Amino acid sequence: MNLLIFNFFSIIFISLKLVSASGYQCQGPIKLTPPEDLNKIVYWPSIWNDSMPPVQFATQQNCEWQITVPTGLFATAVFYRDAPTSIGISVEFPNGYSEGLDNNDHYPFIFTSPMFKVKLYKSAKQGQFSFKVTWSKYPDAPINHICLMKGGNPVAQSPNSSITVFTAETNVSFLAFSLKNASHYPLLRQSAIYDGDSTSGNFLGNLYAAMMQGKAVISTGRNLAINTFGLYNLFNYTLYMAQDHSNDQNVLKYEGKNCPSDYKCRVTLNALSGRAVIVTSGNQPEFITGIDNFPDNSTLKIYEGVISTNTLVTTLTKANYQYRLPMELKNTIHQYVLDDKLLDIELSRDVNNGYVTGNPISSASTATIPTSATSAAVTAFSSSSGVSSVSTTSSKFSMTTTNTDLTTIFGLETTTKSSPTRFVILVILFSNFIIFLQENQFML
Numbered sequence: 001m002n003l004l005i006f007n008f009f010s011i012i013f014i015s016l017k018l019v020s021a022s023g024y025q026c027q028g029p030i031k032l033t034p035p036e037d038l039n040k041i042v043y044w045p046s047i048w049n050d051s052m053p054p055v056q057f058a059t060q061q062n063c064e065w066q067i068t069v070p071t072g073l074f075a076t077a078v079f080y081r082d083a084p085t086s087i088g089i090s091v092e093f094p095n096g097y098s099e100g101l102d103n104n105d106h107y108p109f110i111f112t113s114p115m116f117k118v119k120l121y122k123s124a125k126q127g128q129f130s131f132k133v134t135w136s137k138y139p140d141a142p143i144n145h146i147c148l149m150k151g152g153n154p155v156a157q158s159p160n161s162s163i164t165v166f167t168a169e170t171n172v173s174f175l176a177f178s179l180k181n182a183s184h185y186p187l188l189r190q191s192a193i194y195d196g197d198s199t200s201g202n203f204l205g206n207l208y209a210a211m212m213q214g215k216a217v218i219s220t221g222r223n224l225a226i227n228t229f230g231l232y233n234l235f236n237y238t239l240y241m242a243q244d245h246s247n248d249q250n251v252l253k254y255e256g257k258n259c260p261s262d263y264k265c266r267v268t269l270n271a272l273s274g275r276a277v278i279v280t281s282g283n284q285p286e287f288i289t290g291i292d293n294f295p296d297n298s299t300l301k302i303y304e305g306v307i308s309t310n311t312l313v314t315t316l317t318k319a320n321y322q323y324r325l326p327m328e329l330k331n332t333i334h335q336y337v338l339d340d341k342l343l344d345i346e347l348s349r350d351v352n353n354g355y356v357t358g359n360p361i362s363s364a365s366t367a368t369i370p371t372s373a374t375s376a377a378v379t380a381f382s383s384s385s386g387v388s389s390v391s392t393t394s395s396k397f398s399m400t401t402t403n404t405d406l407t408t409i410f411g412l413e414t415t416t417k418s419s420p421t422r423f424v425i426l427v428i429l430f431s432n433f434i435i436f437l438q439e440n441q442f443m444l
Helices: 002-022 182-189 207-212 375-385 406-410 419-439
Strands: 030-032 042-044 063-068 073-082 089-092 098-100 109-111 115-120 127-137 143-148 155-157 163-168 172-176 192-195 202-205 223-227 240-244 253-256 265-271 276-281 286-292 300-304 312-316 327-329 333-338 341-348 366-370 396-400
Touching: 030 042, 073 089, 073 115, 143 240, 163 172, 163 240, 172 207, 172 223, 172 253, 182 207, 202 207, 253 265, 265 276, 265 333, 333 341
Parallel strands: 030 063, 143 163, 253 276
Antiparallel strands: 042 127, 063 115, 073 109, 073 127, 089 098, 089 115, 155 240, 163 223, 172 240, 192 202, 192 223, 265 341, 276 333, 286 327, 286 341, 300 312, 300 333, 366 396
C-alpha cells in the first residue's frame, strides 16, 4: 500500500516536472466530455486548478480542444491565458463564430450544444494557458412568449429570469444593445440566442457577438429564443430588441445603443455603404442636443417605434437641423435612420442638457419660439384680434402644429386654428423670419 502511494505521487511529481520544463503537448484534437457528476469541474491540464497560475505550453504546436455539450446541457468555461499577444488563442462557438482570448480575461463564457472548440496556434514563443469547464442542466425557468407583427412596434427588453420566445409573422429580427459601461462588455457572453422556440434550437450567438456584428440576428424560421441566465442581477436596462423581419427596411447597419445615464454621449451613424440605423430605448425622455457637420444631400429621419410613415417624428437635413435642435423624444423606442454618409449625433437623457446656447427644447409636436423675438408682435395684435390666451410673460411661447411648407423653413408644424389665432401665429412666424434674415446679414 505504501509503495502504491509512493508510486502515485512519483508520477504526479514527474508530470509536473515535465510540464514545467518544456511545456505541455496538446496537438490533439483533445476531446473533453462532461463527467457523470456534473458538480465536478474539468480542468486542463488535469494536474492544474484555478488556485494555481496557468501552465506553460510547448512551442511550435497547433492545438485543438473539442468540448462536447450534450443536448439539455450548457457549458460554462473560464480561460486563464498569460502569453505574448503574438500568440493566437481562440474559442469557436457552435455556430462557427470565433473570438480571441485575452490575457487576464477571467469572465465566463457560456456554450450550448453540440460542441465548442479551443484553438492554440503555432508559435515560436512560449506562454501559459489553462482553462476549466463545468456542465449544467438548464434550470426550470418560465417561458415568456411575445408575438411580433408586420408593421408592429419592436419589443425592447432588459434581461430577466425568463426564457423569452419571440414569434414573428415572417422571421424574427433580433438586435443587441451596447452597455452603458464598455468595460462590462465581456459579461454579455453569459447569454445565448437560439434559432427556434426553445433552448434546444441551434445556437445563433450571444449578446456580445450580436452587438459587435453591428446588424440584426435573423432567425431561419418564425421563432427565436433568448436566455440571459443571471444578467438580470447585473443590468436593469434594455439589452435587446426584437421585431418582425419585414420591418427592417433592408438596413445595412443596425445598432442598439445605451448612453451613460444622465450624461451626453455621441453616437455615429455610418451610412457610407447603405442605410444605417441606430436604436435607443428607455423610460425617460431622450434629448437630441447637437449634430456635428451635417453632410450635404443626406437625410436623417427619426421614428418613435417601428420605422413607418405613421411613426415618423421629424426629417432633418443640413438646411433645417439647426432650427430644430435641441429636440425631445418621449416614446420608449427611437430609431435614427441615415440614408447616406456619416453623421455624429449628441444625445442625453438629462433635461438640463437639453438647453444648448440658451435655446429651449423643442419636440415633434411642440415648436418653441423665444418670447424676446415675439412678445412685441403678440402684444401689438392680441387686443385687436380678440385673443386673450397668448402669454407674453413666459420665457417661451409654444404652439401645437402639424406639417405644412413652413416646416422646411422654421422646423415647425401647423394645425388648424381659429382665424384670430392663425393671424397671431403668422405674425409670430413673420417676425422670427425677419430676425433670422437680420442675424444672418441678408439684405431686405
